[in-house]
Amino acid sequence: MTAISAGDGATTRGDGNGTGPGRGQPSRDALLIRSTLAEIEPISDQVTSYFYALLFLNNPGLRDMFPAAMDSQRDRLFGALLVAAEHIDDTLALTEYLSNLGRGHRKYGTRPEHYPALGEALMSALERYAIRAWGPETEGAWVRAYTAISQTMIDAAADDELRSPPWWNAEIVKHERRTNDVAVITLRTDQPYPFRAGQYASVETPWWPRVWRNYSFACSPRPDGLLAFHVKAIPAGWVSRALVHHARPGDVVRIGPPNGSMTVDHSSARGLVCVGGSTGIAPIKALVEDVAQHGGRRPVEVFFGANRDAELYDLDSFLDLERRLPWLSVRPVVAERATLGEPGLLPEAVRHYGPWRECEGYLSGPPQMIRKSVDALVSAGIPPERIRHDFMGTLVASGK
Numbered sequence: 001m002t003a004i005s006a007g008d009g010a011t012t013r014g015d016g017n018g019t020g021p022g023r024g025q026p027s028r029d030a031l032l033i034r035s036t037l038a039e040i041e042p043i044s045d046q047v048t049s050y051f052y053a054l055l056f057l058n059n060p061g062l063r064d065m066f067p068a069a070m071d072s073q074r075d076r077l078f079g080a081l082l083v084a085a086e087h088i089d090d091t092l093a094l095t096e097y098l099s100n101l102g103r104g105h106r107k108y109g110t111r112p113e114h115y116p117a118l119g120e121a122l123m124s125a126l127e128r129y130a131i132r133a134w135g136p137e138t139e140g141a142w143v144r145a146y147t148a149i150s151q152t153m154i155d156a157a158a159d160d161e162l163r164s165p166p167w168w169n170a171e172i173v174k175h176e177r178r179t180n181d182v183a184v185i186t187l188r189t190d191q192p193y194p195f196r197a198g199q200y201a202s203v204e205t206p207w208w209p210r211v212w213r214n215y216s217f218a219c220s221p222r223p224d225g226l227l228a229f230h231v232k233a234i235p236a237g238w239v240s241r242a243l244v245h246h247a248r249p250g251d252v253v254r255i256g257p258p259n260g261s262m263t264v265d266h267s268s269a270r271g272l273v274c275v276g277g278s279t280g281i282a283p284i285k286a287l288v289e290d291v292a293q294h295g296g297r298r299p300v301e302v303f304f305g306a307n308r309d310a311e312l313y314d315l316d317s318f319l320d321l322e323r324r325l326p327w328l329s330v331r332p333v334v335a336e337r338a339t340l341g342e343p344g345l346l347p348e349a350v351r352h353y354g355p356w357r358e359c360e361g362y363l364s365g366p367p368q369m370i371r372k373s374v375d376a377l378v379s380a381g382i383p384p385e386r387i388r389h390d391f392m393g394t395l396v397a398s399g400k
């Protein structure tokens with residue numbers, strides 16, 4: 001799992017761009033960058049607002065590339081740049097992260113000539129707010145880091161331009177409300193959309209132009225080319241509420257390029273332990289279909305977690321798969337007043353049914369559930385390098 005996500009504790013290695021003394025120790029540039037980040041962390045909202053205010057003041061033409069209403073929650077570019085700088089030594093993971101970010105920014109119309117403007121706003125915001133850390137040496141570290149970051153993004157976008165469009169138009173062909181706040185949405189793209197089971201993509205709706213949110217594919221690639229998403233409406237959520245409560249068949253959304261590393265290695269014969277909380281069960285369903293399409297001789301255990309029975313919105317189709325696929329077992333886990341399946345929380349159930357020493361782990365759901373379930377899988381015998389997930393609800397290598 002190489003995707004960097006904010007707060008995932010990805011380790012840094014001294015084999016990257018900086019002046020690091022060796023593997024395992026952060027470079028001097030990384031240390032200077034981290035001291036800057038530590039200083040601005042408590043006032044990150046102010047720094048973010050300043051960054052965008054300056055960017056738009058000096059470059060009014062760039063304003064149209066961002067959502068109409070902006071705050072630190074609504075646009076994640078600035079945060080993504082900071083995360084990248086923090087991991088500047090980790091060349092391998094950083095290249096993957098930034099390449100995704102660069103490719104993902106094609107859909108906003110980002111061009112190479114925009115990057116100097118972003119860099120200037122970034123430096124000015126840091127200089128203004130990281131008063132203690134800032135000085136010629138720190139500035140040099142940031143200039144080197146931003147130069148490397150922007151070049152990787154520009155190169156990845158240029159490479160992608162040769163191969164695929166910045167986004168695909170997709171018509172909603174079916175919209176099923178499974179609960180008050182969950183919809184299963186089936187879409188047909190205007191041209192073939194290549195992706196792998198377990199991946200996700202960012203989606204823009206006509207109701208919130210330039211606001212893109214990530215949704216996981218709930219199916220593996222199908223012969224008819226249709227895609228499916230499971231969307232849960234978050235209170236006050238812009239895109240999720242639009243998709244659940246307003247979208248109808250015939251509406252057209254835009255879908256960005258596929259992303260994410262929670263894919264199955266079909267050269268392995270190990271069993272799969274799949275843990276999905278809430279709509280995190282969507283990519284797990286795609287993985288089950290994927291294993292089935294590849295001949296399905298590997299045992300697959302699915303844990304489907306919800307707060308209440310009624311939130312097990314896709315249990316029937318999983319039980320149907322379980323009846324047809326002898327290598328699949330499905331265990332619903334319900335936190336409150338369970339009458340269907342196991343009472344309790346996903347990490348407890350995962351531990352309870354272990355050990356899973358010979359298996360691979362796949363997790364999808366809210367960040368807290370993922371963190372605790374990763375711990376449970378590790379304590380049940382799966383080494384961390386055999387566990388894959390893409391955090392929901394945090395910054396990941398997604399292009400926003």
Ligand SMILES: Cc1cc2nc3c(=O)[nH]c(=O)nc-3n(C[C@H](O)[C@H](O)[C@H](O)COP(=O)(O)OP(=O)(O)OC[C@H]3O[C@@H](n4cnc5c(N)ncnc54)[C@H](O)[C@@H]3O)c2cc1C
Pocket residue numbers: 073200213214215216217229230231232233234235236237238239240241279280282366390391392393394395396
């Ligand atoms: C890799 C990845 C895959 C994802 N896949 C799916 C998926 O398959 N199905 C799905 O429904 N969602 C999925 N998400 C979450 C999705 O991208 C959006 O974050 C979610 O739909 C909310 O977007 P919004 O525009 O409605 O809310 P926003 O307008 O972004 O947020 C509104 C408010 O709700 C808060 N908020 C945002 N998300 C949550 C949350 N999960 N719980 C509680 N409060 C929240 C925000 O902080 C904000 O205050 C995925 C996220 C990632 C990173």
